[in-house]
Amino acid sequence: DVKVTQSSRYLVKRTGEKVFLECVQDMDHENMFWYRQDPGLGLRLIYFSYDVKMKEKGDIPEGYSVSREKKERFSLILESASTNQTSMYLCASSFPRVGSGANVLTFGAGSRLTVL
Amino acid sequence: QKEVEQNSGPLSVPEGAIASLNCTYSDRGSQSFFWYRQYSGKSPELIMSIYSNGDKEDGRFTAQLNKASQYVSLLIRDSQPSDSATYLCAVRDFGNEKLTFGTGTRLTIIP
Numbered sequence: 001d002v003k004v005t006q007s008s009r010y011l012v013k014r015t016g017e018k019v020f021l022e023c024v025q026d027m028d029h030e031n032m033f034w035y036r037q038d039p040g041l042g043l044r045l046i047y048f049s050y051d052v053k054m055k056e057k058g059d060i061p062e063g064y065s066v067s068r069e070k071k072e073r074f075s076l077i078l079e080s081a082s083t084n085q086t087s088m089y090l091c092a093s094s095f096p097r098v099g100s101g102a103n104v105l106t107f108g109a110g111s112r113l114t115v116l
Numbered sequence: 117q118k119e120v121e122q123n124s125g126p127l128s129v130p131e132g133a134i135a136s137l138n139c140t141y142s143d144r145g146s147q148s149f150f151w152y153r154q155y156s157g158k159s160p161e162l163i164m165s166i167y168s169n170g171d172k173e174d175g176r177f178t179a180q181l182n183k184a185s186q187y188v189s190l191l192i193r194d195s196q197p198s199d200s201a202t203y204l205c206a207v208r209d210f211g212n213e214k215l216t217f218g219t220g221t222r223l224t225i226i227p
Contacts, residue, residue: 031213033215040124042218043160043204043217045216090159090160094213096213103148103208103213103215104150105150105160105215107159107160107161108159109159
């Protein structure tokens, strides 16, 4: 019954490495999101996408990029990982803002990234 | 920057009592409001959504929205130890798909 799947639960990377975080949803949602969650700072939006090949910057896009080549898949890329990107990364998806269930986010289990 | 503010707590409530969680938001144009529950080590899960002024009840949970005062609250009646979690308030921006989250309130129900 898993609906939003994140490819890696735990990752350990070194400073400067390129990191890919993958997210797949099977609910045919148009919207997909990447958040990071840090103690005391809550959930902060990195990027979101409302359609294939479309992306919008969130509140903290610096140091990140995204890719959405297929509707069900949304990837977060750290081009050159840094220690301040150590965090829990949460992927989510939703239907658009109109209609029943609009904007209700379904989250994946999260990917805990440690950058050494 | 649009803001969503919550009292970070921790909030401790005896079992069986009413837990009251509050959230204020800065954007007057916000349209949709959500409460998520997050257990330690788990991802957030939706417990309530509310879109118009007033109260919305679902079992032991009641969400209250006052757009004029820009606040939304969550009441949990007959609190149970299983309600111990962090509660996140989220607000949808006007005109787009983004949700902005508060930092969360950690709730502990004392048996």
